[in-house]
Amino acid sequence: MMEWLDMVIQGILLGGLYALFAIGLSITYGVMRLVNIAHGDFIVLAGYATLPLVAYLHWHPFVALPLVMLIMAMLGYVLQTTLLNKTIGPDILPPLLVTFGLSIVIQNGLQQLFSADAQALQIGDLQIASLQIGEDLAIGWFPLLVFMVALAMTFGVNYLFNHTDTGMSLRATSDDPITASLMGIRAQHVYGVALALSFALVAVGGVFSAIRTTFTPSTGPISLLYAFESVVIGGLGSIWGTFAGAVILGVAQALGSKFDSGYGILAGHMMFLLILIFKPDGLFPRTRA
Numbered sequence: 001m002m003e004w005l006d007m008v009i010q011g012i013l014l015g016g017l018y019a020l021f022a023i024g025l026s027i028t029y030g031v032m033r034l035v036n037i038a039h040g041d042f043i044v045l046a047g048y049a050t051l052p053l054v055a056y057l058h059w060h061p062f063v064a065l066p067l068v069m070l071i072m073a074m075l076g077y078v079l080q081t082t083l084l085n086k087t088i089g090p091d092i093l094p095p096l097l098v099t100f101g102l103s104i105v106i107q108n109g110l111q112q113l114f115s116a117d118a119q120a121l122q123i124g125d126l127q128i129a130s131l132q133i134g135e136d137l138a139i140g141w142f143p144l145l146v147f148m149v150a151l152a153m154t155f156g157v158n159y160l161f162n163h164t165d166t167g168m169s170l171r172a173t174s175d176d177p178i179t180a181s182l183m184g185i186r187a188q189h190v191y192g193v194a195l196a197l198s199f200a201l202v203a204v205g206g207v208f209s210a211i212r213t214t215f216t217p218s219t220g221p222i223s224l225l226y227a228f229e230s231v232v233i234g235g236l237g238s239i240w241g242t243f244a245g246a247v248i249l250g251v252a253q254a255l256g257s258k259f260d261s262g263y264g265i266l267a268g269h270m271m272f273l274l275i276l277i278f279k280p281d282g283l284f285p286r287t288r289a
Contacts, residue, residue, distance in 0.1 A: 006136070019154060021043060031170050041106040049068050
C-alpha cells in the first residue's frame, strides 16, 4: 500500500514540473489563441541560457534563475511584438508555421553552440536530499520545492488575471480585441505582455527541468507534448485547470511506471486520449484566462 502511495506522491510532484511547462502555453492560447509549437524549445533554451552563468560565473542555478526569467521575458515580448503579432488572426496556420520554424532554428542553433551532448545543472546536496516519512516513504526536497513553486506561480498568475488592471487588459483583449482597442487597450502590447509572462514561467520550468534531468537541444518537443497534454486534460485556457491537468498527467505516468518502467509515458498518453475522447473541453471547464 505504501508503494502505491509513494507513486501517487511522486506523480503529484512531477505534475508540478509539468505545470510550469504548461501554464505558459495556456496563457498564450487563452489570450491570443496561439499554439506555440516552439514552446518546448524555449524551455530547453532557458536551461542552456543558465549554463554559462553556472559554468563561467559560478552562480548557483537558483541565483541565476531571476536573471534568466528576465531575459526570457524580454525575449518573449520582443518576439511577440516584432514577429508573432504579424501572424495573429482568424487563421491559425501562420503562427503554427512561424513557431515551427522557430523550433527548428532553436534546435539547430543550440546544437551548433553547445553540441548534441547532454547537459545538466547541479545544485549540490539538495538534488538528492529527501524528507523521510516513516520507514517506507521518502519525499525529495527538490521535487517538493518545484511543486510548491508551481503552486505559488499558478496562484500568482490566476490572481494577476482576475484582480489586476493588467489582467483585466489581458482578459478584455482575449474576449474582443477590437472592443478593447476602443477602450484604449493596445492589443499588440498586451499580446507582448502575455508572451513575456509565458516565457518567464518557461524559464522557471526550464531551469528546474535542467536540474531534475539531463537535456539536449532536441528534448524540447517532449516538453511541449507534456505541456500540451496538461492543458488539454485540464481545459484550454484555464489556469487552475492546467495545473490540475499537469498533476493528473504526472500521476498517470507514475502509476504506469509502477507496472513497468516502459509504461509510464504510455499511461500518460492514454490518459490524455481518454480525456480527449470523452471530455474534449477538458475536465475543468474554462474560466476565462
